[in-house]
Amino acid sequence: MTDKNRQEIHQYLTFKLADEMYAVNVANIKEVLGIPKITKVPKMPPHMKGIINLRGSVVPVLDLCKKFDLGEITVTEKTGIIVTEIFRNKDDGTEEELVIGIFSDEVQKVITIEPESIEPPPKIGVSIDTEFIQGMGHVENNFIMILNINKILTGSEMEEIQSTAVEA
Template sequence: MPVAAITETRQYLTFKLADEVFAVDVAKVREILEFTTITKVPQTPPFMRGVINLRGSVVPVMDLRLKFGMSETEKTISTCTIVVEVAAEGETIVVGALADSVQEVFELEPAQIEPAPRIGTKLDTDFILGMGKHGEQFIMILDIDRVFTADEMAGMAGEAEVVNG
């Protein structure tokens, strides 16, 4: 049973967090950067690693591993920041997401994507758009607009304004 929200073939960028493969719609990806120095911002949630300077703009950087309850992303030769555009309350916020490594871009047809599993009522899987199958591997397709809550997004926008202001 395909996912209702996915009605056309789309391209996805896949990346690794620990041993798991995740994907995000290529249309949401602005660019991929090598790991760079991140300036810490006080009193932010642990998954918000800080901000980076992207051609004069301040971009908040999130550690998706921490957000998903994994261990902190460690800097390796493959570690990178995926710069994505996230829709939040009528505006677009540019956010960097740390990934252990970027894999590839490929197309998935709606029939290749299953709905995210429902894992009881306590676990929120709304940020998983679906489970794609690529070869023998399952890939968690993220709804990047739902990975962070509205409050978290407001905080990120506020941090960028404070630093830019």
């Protein structure tokens, strides 16, 4: 599926993170899991909690709370891991895929948000990187931050995670 095809899908998996609602396009979602055993790997970045074994594949797990400077995820019975596919265009024009799990305080549901109900990321006026925010979805008089999962990690972070996962 090309990036253009993924952008034409208007369904999003919603989840809570630090009492705020977020969403990720379902085109990037592989599955949702409970919390399996997480193996800590030395020298991973602080926002990486470790790796999980997903049917024989090594999947790094990202704590978005830590990445977004919102504290750290607190694991409860509602905590889940959303297994996502992150895509990045390489210099040679090909697309590279990284499967990564992201913690959520609570997975909610899949909803449809039409493009006309999505506003661009806010311009705050200070130098805050909001490239990972695709937009702000209006749903039932509330805002949902729609994440561009492909922009959550920088290229160097992706490379670091891939090399750590290969060594594990």
